[in-house]
Amino acid sequence: MSQRIVNWFRFSSPQSFYPLAGGMVPWFAAAAAVLAAIGLYIAFFVAPTDFQQGEAYRIIFVHVPASWMSMFIYLVMAGWAGIGLVLNSRLSGMMASALAPTGALFAFLSLWTGALWGRPTWGTYWVWDARLTSELILFFLYLGFMALQAAIDDARRADKAGAVLALVGVVNIPIIYFSVKWWNTLHQGASVSLTRAPTMATIMFTGMIVMVFAFWAYSIAVSLVRVRAIILERERHAGWVHELAGVAP
């Protein structure tokens, strides 16, 4: 029995995680490409025109996945940052740093696609309502996390400072999520919830969920490539890194 227990802590060392991450990247990249192709096909050729919004509603197929990923990546990033603070493991900080730029990208895309959707449906690109403003704060939290880490030369100290910022910023995630309930916002309420059936046509919902999984696989693939780069940068004095680069230590 005891032989079947996998020592997960083995993978918390950059040396053993590096090849593991490298092996996972092609699978997630392929999954992202296939799911995106299916999702886009549903988005443009299967899903019918919306009776209220016409074709403008098709922005939902990128807006919702980008918004969800921007919040989800933040939670994962803060989770890794917290683990790094508690266990003082090197890889955790690297994971948090690797996730931040992708999260920032999705926060930006959420705001961008939201603006282009708001114009035809609300008549404005931007409004300072609770949902939009809290998502903008999320974007700034990502940028602040990255800037803070970049400003501190010692990587381990940068991890700790960044972790505190990331954990404090977590309070913003429920604010974004519940903003449409807590305040009167121009942004519509949730069409999809864990507790009741989605209030949208099944085929539209299916296309959206497929796109969510595509963005998810994309995020994992791109973060794993980035964490590999970060491992090489930070562990550049380690012997195993030199062996891996095909050069003598």
Add this chain to the structure above:
Amino acid sequence: MSWGSAAEFFAMGGYAPFVWGSFAVVALCMIVEPLVVRARRRRALDALKRASLAARQVGHEAAA
């Protein structure tokens, strides 16, 4: 399928700038980001090679 022709598809019922403006920027970002991270990893590997080459040269000069 709700499109009669390709032109109708690209017109997006009059919402072309909004729909294509969204999808184009999302696609652009999700194509550029992987290229940027791959270049970063390659740069890290190149830096490692350069550093070890320089170290070896210093070693040779010291021996000579």
